[in-house]
Amino acid sequence: MINEQIRDREVRVIGEDGQVIGIMSSRDALKLAKEAELDLVKIAPQAKPPVCKIIDYGKYRYELARKEKEARKKQKTMEIKEVRLSPNIDTNDLNTKVNQARKFLTHGDKVKVTLRFRGRELAHVEQTKGILDEFAEKLSDIAVIDKPAKFEGRSMIMFLTEKR
Structure with a gap:
């Protein structure tokens, strides 16, 4: 006034x-x-x-x-980068995705890890949760789980952020 x-x-x-x-x-x-x-x-x-x-x-x-x-100008915007996995992913493919997520995390972004299910893969959801756990385990040196794995529709989603 x-x-x-x-x-x-x-x-x-x-x-x-x-x-x-x-x-x-x-x-x-x-x-x-x-x-x-x-x-x-x-x-x-x-x-x-x-x-x-x-x-x-x-x-x-x-x-x-x-x-x-x-x-x-001084404010840092945090983007969410997505890494998509499938239930029948091989170890080398998983390592490639882990390296990709590691790159995103070191740049200061959040990583959304999505495990997508198609067709009959939905019948074996319990066995595939280990993939997300293994993914988080491989990044445990630089990342922490922001939101644990949760089922949404036909996919399981987990968020990772950089350790402070």
Whole structure:
């Protein structure tokens, strides 16, 4: 809220140089801001009394946008990479998929390991859970199980994340 939008009886005013001027009515604070040819901006509306600062509003908005942009730049987005397996996978194929998942984990991504069942393979679900356990075992040096193996539709899904 700025200038005339501030409807509080009393506000704590901070000057343009950062000095605390004191508690006064919002009308008086607005007069001070007008004399300095600046805006009265409510900075902390939840405080008792609300805190207002005498600053250039356009400059204030620019600074906020710049800080937000910097925070977004430093933020690391975590992607989910998927590795698909089948119940009758051979050991060398499993090792290849493990190496692929290891590469994803070292880049800082989450890995979704999907064991897909087709046709009659659904009858032997208990025997194939060991494949996901073996997969997690081979990556146990750099990864930890985020979500354990769970059945969803025709596939069993497990999530792995990098150890901290």
